[in-house]
Amino acid sequence: MAAGAPRIFVSHLSGVAVFDPSGDQVGRVRDLVVMLRVGRRPPRVLGLVVELSTRRRIFLPMTRVTGIESGQVITTGVLNVRRFEQRPTERLVFGELLDRRVALVETGEEVTVLDLSVQQLPARRDWEIDRVFVRKGRKSRGFRRAKGETLTVEWSAVTGFSLEEHGQGAENLLATFEQLHPADLANVLHHLSPKRRAEVAAALDDDRLADVLEELPEDDQIEILGKLQGERAADVLEAMDPDDAADLLGELPEEEKERLLSLMEPADAAEMRRLMAYEEHTAGGLMTTEPIVLRPDATVADALARVRNRDLSPALAAQVYVCRPPDETPTGKYLGTVHFQRLLRDPPYTLVSALIDDDPQTLAPGAALPLVAGFFATYDMVAAPVVDDSGALLGAVTVDDVLDHMLPDDWRETEFDLDADGAEDEGMAAHGS
Known part of the structure; x- marks a missing residue:
């Protein structure tokens, strides 16, 4: 440059x-x-x-x-x-310097770091942080942004970056990653220090934190959940997909699990207990209990309105399940599935009961993981109904849940396949050279 x-x-x-x-x-x-x-x-x-x-x-x-x-x-x-x-002598700008409380040298007044600027030194390839964008006033609380004068000062005009700070905020760090997919934000959290990971988790709203927790390795999930206040932890569990929340609860010590279940809404707690009753690597242990369920007299228009729900994963939005009342799982008698493509081909007033498959294929809750995987491969499914002996729909298994359980336990902590050794032989010198 x-x-x-x-x-x-x-x-x-x-x-x-x-x-x-x-x-x-x-x-x-x-x-x-x-x-x-x-x-x-x-x-x-x-x-x-x-x-x-x-x-x-x-x-x-x-x-x-x-x-x-x-x-x-x-x-x-x-x-x-x-x-x-x-390395011990290095600092990460996003992970450690943003949101810090530092002091103005001239007045001693505490300010919050909102941003930093970098500039290349003249006639050299070296870069430096030259200025600091700060906000005066009290530290922000919760999700409310604190008001106060903002100003940009030279790096030499502030002090306190080298001190360890407890209770560091996360507002501006989160702002830099606002548009990230939950899986990518989870990857960011995984690479932060435990201290910053807890601070960022505390700053996320319940729904966003729930989405991120579902994408984190098990150890990180347990660590973050353990640092949340009891009622907040219960709220986040309720916001997670039921199958993911049940898996996480199942990894906790019995006393902690029961404490969190007691803080949850009774209906949600009952749902968690029902899911935890199944073996982990079975259809019952893999399923979500919140698929799209419609009664036989619902129309294509009704179905498409439900499918448009932006909170649904693509796999769950790919089909609707037609059942007799009650509509909540476990439902009345399961009648069949209508796939999204079929819904697009028929008039809005058509009853979904007229479109169901002639030969509905289902999984038993006790079906083992290899059988479930074979079922998906045989019928080219992205989601499959789980039905009990009485014919009631218990939930649905999605292909992403099958993959999660077939991959190695630490797959979230590793990169995708890469011939790293071969690439390193042709690469440059090691980090810091």
Whole structure:
């Protein structure tokens, strides 16, 4: 980048695509790595944490960055794909510096860090954090943004970044990742320190945290749930998909499980107990109890209105289940399934009972995982009904739940398949070189 280049605020770098010189995207920026220096010298930006398409996070030294412009980062094209590991002397900008409480040197007044700007030094490839965007006033509480004067000051005008802070907020960190898919935000949380992970989880609303918890490794789920206040933990469990919440509850000590169940709404607690009664790797243990259930006299228009619910996963929205009353699981007699494509082909006034499959295929709640997987493969299903001996619909198993249980237990903590050893042989020097 040429001398005199404009400063760049780090919030604008979150999620920015990283390209090699030929124009191929290699990943996205997830954080910046800096080194604090003694006195009031601005921190040196060592490099970027880049998440590859494989979900592996690597370190990209700033010396390999040839340009940051138009919402993209251009590199030399030579990457070391060794997994990034933070060193004791390094700090992560998004993960550790945003939302900190620091003090203005001149007045001693406490301010909150909203953003930081970086700039390339003239005639060099070195980058520094040169300015800090802060807000005066009291620290924000809960989800309400604290009001106060905002100003941009030189790095040397503030102090306190090197001190450990307890109760650090997460408002501005979350703002940088606002548009992330829950699975990607879960990946961000997984790579934060336990302290920051707890602070970010506390700042998320119940529905967003529930979505993120469903995508986290089991150890992270238990850790976060254990740090939430009792009633908040129960609320988050109620917001999760029932099958995921039941799986998480099943991993807790008996005393803690019963305590949380006692704090939940009676109907939700009863649903959790029903799901936990099934073996984990069976259709009953895999199913969700909240598929789309319609009565025989419902119309195609009714069905499409239910399918449009944005909170439904694509697999659950792919079909509706026609049953006699009651409509909640366990239902009355299960009559059959109508797939989304069939709903699109018939007039809105058509009764769904006229469109059900002639030979409905179902799973028994005790069906083992291999049988369930074979069922999906045989009938090209994305979701399948689970029906008991009396003919009542108990729930539905979705293909993503089958995959979750067929993959290794630690699959969320590992990258997708990548020939890392071969790529590293051709890569550049190790992180920090």
